[in-house]
Amino acid sequence: MVYDRLSHPPLPVVLAAAAQHMGLMAVTLVFPLLIARAAGADASMQGHYMQLSMLAMGVGTLIQAWGGRLFGRVRIGSGFLLPAVFAAAYLPPALQVARTGGLEAVAGLTIAAGLSQIVLSRLIGRLRPYLSIEIVGLVVFMIGIILGIVAFRLITGIGQPQPLETRGTGTAILALAVMLGLSVWGGARIRNLAVLIGMGLGTIAYFGASLTMGLPFADGAAPLEVIEWPLIVPTFEATALPGFLVGALACTLRAFGDVVASQKAGDRDWRRPDYPNIEAGVLADGIGSVFAGVIGTMGINTYSASVGLSVVTGIRARRVALVAGAGWVVLAFLPGSATFVLAIPQGVLGAALLFASCFVVLAGISILGQRMLDARRTIVIGLGLLLWVSFDQMPAFYADNLPDLLRPVVTSSLVLGLLTALLLNAAFRIGSRTTRQFAWRPADGFAPLRDFLRESGEAGGVRADAMLRLVQLADEFSHAAPALAGASPVAVTTRMDEYRLEVSLSWTGTALEPGPQPSLEDHVDEDGVMNGVVLALMTRLADRLIRRRLPDGRHEILCVVEQ
Secondary structure (H helix, E strand, O other): OOOOOOOOOOOOOOOOOOHHHHHEEEEEHHHHHHHHHHHOHHHHHHHHHHHHHHHHHHHHHHHHHEEEEOOOOOOOOOOOOEEEEEHHHHOOOOOOHHHHHHHHHHHHHOOOOHHHHHHHHHOOOOOHHOOOOHHHHHHHHHHHHHHHHHHHHHOOOOOOOOOEHHHHHHHHHHHHHHHEEEEEHHHHHHOOOOHHHHHHHHHHHHHHHHHHHOOOOOOOOOOOOOOOOOOOOOOHHHHHHHHHHHHHHHHHHHHHHHHHHHHHOOOOOOOOOOOHHHHHHHHHHHHHHHHHHHHHOOOOOOOOOOOOOHHHHEEOOOHHHHHHHHHHHHOOOOHHHHHHHHHHOHHHHHHHHHHHHHHHHHHHHHOOOOOOOOOOOOHHHHHHHHHHHHHOHHHHHHHHOOOOOOOOOOHHHHHHHHHHHHHHHHHHOOOOOOOEEEEEEHHHHHHHHHHHHHHHHHHHEEEHHHHHHHHHHHHHHHHHHHHHOOOOEEEEEEOOOOEEEEEEEEEOOOOOOOOOOOOOOOOOOOOHHHHHHHHHHHHOOOOOEEEEEEEOOEEEEEEEOOO
């Protein structure tokens, strides 16, 4: 069973789906916990900080899921099942600032990063040539791989005193096996609950193993105190701002990619990104980070793993996000709630994250596959990926050789890969308009015209489905061209950019006009009927079709296909 964005699933389905997403979101609570410990916070302070962190996730999720207009003007939120979680892109600079300036400096710089995201959200349309769809696909792909690596570390216990522990790794593998088995062989309703059932069985098995071994169920307990605010007063350190601004840019593109992936998941006939919806989603992301900084915690971002989970389960209803957001708000005001949330074993959380990350990786590959990649785009994607991998494979090289000016900026492999792709994209002027011309003779057949259009599409890096429509338009015209132009050539001009494809066909001869109604009578003008059918088909295939007479007497048809 599939529940679309605006559907109304039964209450049990909504609650179960919200519980799955909340369990997956709980993985990222380790980020603010690491920040609090880096700042030297005691156990009581950590407990209050975690409560504020849950409140930030809940409010950020509600803002993103709203998708309404403020005072009837500015639209805020994408309206998708796209929860807000703590962003890994902010973790490296936040850890560094927490050690030197404390939680106060982290909160102040988080506010600055959120404000920069709000500004970027208003410029998405103008920055479109520099934020091309293949870069979005690259970001989604890299995030999926990063999530998978984080999940593998959680499952295996790498970095813990005893990796590959039977209690931790064994129960994680059990949870993953249950998720995989139910999603592949389970019925429609069971598949929707595969992650929740796997997490539940894995957690029960973990607690059973702990009881058998005489080990504690959890590492610690949060104090039974109500939420406290203000916990800290935000301050600002300008020297650490570049790292947070780069994190904001990475979060902007991640939100961009997550909204695009959500649009694509909910629309089988999806052609191109809905940019007003993307702007609203990025705006909500920035507002959520500002709120997180104001209450004293670190920045948040949309959650790619939840996009993958919604694809797995088929539950994409916006109501699930609203319930999940409200659930985190309630937990934030519940004394001792941090203990309850962190009691879920890390290995079990890693199993759920690994399961969902597979679908995030596939979404990135799917977005990349929508483009006709020329040499420039291949270099942009290839070098971005290679440098992204090299950062984690050769950390000592970058630590020793990066200039001091770049060290606050290049804080992670994702940031390095993203900046590489953006700089190469700007250098190659990808997305700028390209114009090509060709003289086609109808007597040569359709093949030369088709090859010219495909070469133009590859040079412009256009979407494959948009290129297919353009070729179909030219194919229809080629049937009428011999009667229209005779032996004279047809001048073909293509103009392509990030927004639209245009093909201009001009010739000397007879105009392409609507013909008489098809009939079986002998006196019917068969050429006129055929021309009318061709014009009707071309009009249907194009987003816009213009017929006109040029000053030199030639006839022209301009076909526009949006992408």
